[in-house]
Amino acid sequence: MNTSPVQFHASLAPEEANLGERERVAGAMRGFAREIGALSALRLEACVHCGMCADACHFYIATEDPQYTPVLKVEPFKQVFKREASAFAPMFRWFGLKAKITGKELERWQHLLYDSCNLCGRCSLMCPMGIDIAELIEQARRGMFEAGLAPKELYEKAAHQRRTGQPEPSEEPYRDKLLAIGRQFNVDIPLDKPKAQILLTVPRTDIEHYPAAVAALVRVMAHLKADCTFRSDGLIAENYGYYAGSRDWQREISRRLIDQAVACEAKVLIVPECGHAYTALRWEAAELIGKPLPFKVLHITEYLAEALEAGRLRLRPAQVGATAFHDPCQLVRKGGITAAPRQLMRAMGIEPRETVRHIGYNICCGGGGGVFDIERAAPLRHRVVEEKFHDIDQTGAQTFLTSCSDCRRTFDDGKQRFNWELTPGSLLELVAEQLQGG
């Protein structure tokens, strides 16, 4: 395989930069080894190098640069598997068919595994062999983390979230910010109730950038007379351990929320408008803690669609004109939430205009999976969002909605970059505005 270098230098936190070559390689081997199992082996073995996954990846589509071929991003993981654990591993070593992995090589892959992948799973849908390439990339990130090669921004946010519960320092704790949002929007924030049926969580992106979405969540839950609470010790939905690729930190960050849900005897944990938080809690948390969760995990759109079906939620028609909706990758493609947002929109008299590449097959915002946080990835991310804007523009929509605050933030950033006409909006906020009798 041609392993010509990617033109990026590794972005490392100080703790990572201190690692020597030997420690880096040993860490990667340890990390990859933990990820090798029957399922990953089957997937790694099955690839026939047809290259079709490139045609599904928005980073490749936007750039036509072959280094962004999804399965190529997995190469270090595959290299270690072939050399160390495959059926004919000695053959790969003796004949030099797979070279021993080096720290320098791993450094070159940082850009491919983190900056140019949203873990969105579009490549997995395309693969004619049925390989879940996105999951392999997620596993490869775990090896990179152990090698001390998670990008600085993700490493530092994950480390901070693990220690404190919030991904970055703030002038006032998020708990206080949450209460301030309640005062600003004149809503009563249910906080730290000892017992509640529902544990609410909040994206840090909403706290920092979209406080109206936080108020909308509270308003909707109050309208439904839901017995719910936020908990100061388990507030933030995002999981930077997941983005950075640390299995252990991801577990610890998830456990903070799980412990709070258990403490207040919640039957449901609601993930707000955040896609990757949904994946981390809904599909991965149980496996990381080694047992099923003692409560349900629902995305807010699922919860509201259930309320709609049960007749508990009634909405007024929204006069928003032609509307396009962006399905966050983690909710639709990896999470199976397709109907819920459309049920909500239809209940408000909105028939969404689907993009050419739509529902499970739509392309991403380009910012998910931690990419938005990586500073040097911005130019690449902009090329993807430009591609997405093109799809949205084709619908002729006047209103553009989504149900993930990270997607929304990526679109807002792209809007500024390209002077895009539409303003990305939150489906939850629109629902809160259209509550009947609210």
Place this chain on the structure above:
Amino acid sequence: MDLVDFARGPALKAAFIIFILGIVWRIVNVLLLRHKRILSEPRRSVGAALLAGLKGTGSRSWPHPEFIKRTVTGEALGYSYHIGLFIVILLFAPHIIFFGSFIGARWPALPNSVVTIFAVITLTLFVAVLARRLGHPVLRRLSNFDDFFSWFVVALLLVSGLMATAHVGAPYHTILGLHILSFDLLLIWYPFGKLMHAFYIFPTRAVDGYVMTRKGAPS
């Protein structure tokens, strides 16, 4: 013992043993690795997920309309040469006699001239596949020894077969010996390289269909 006797005698036996043991070991090696426990609450029932997994083994064969514009060349080439190979391998009268002698069965053959035409087309497609692998930036970047050697082994079989049919290049008996030897080489290489995809494709598709449908996600 002449070349043909050697090629279809001890060489074939040895190659077949390597083929079987290699395939078994490569599959067993995967099965022996740690199995992940899926503990998240499913959105769809186990039955629905299993059914979707089963369905996925076939439905993945049809490219989704969403992607076809970008992948049509690869899909068309892939399908065409696979079909060509199946026709040449399974519907050529001498091959039916050869394989039939091992399994004690016979099936109808296509006329030799028709199979020869298919063989020429398949070889042409094979050359196109190689040219595409060398010329397409993504494929060139992905390709390794396995991709080229696997191509070579199958192409050698096609070329030697056509030479034997056309009686060109060397005395028929010699070319036939070389053709059978190239088949032996294919059997030996099979478990080591990407040709093994024939054994992985259906389990991988089934697993993906199961896992994604369990989540209610598209697969």
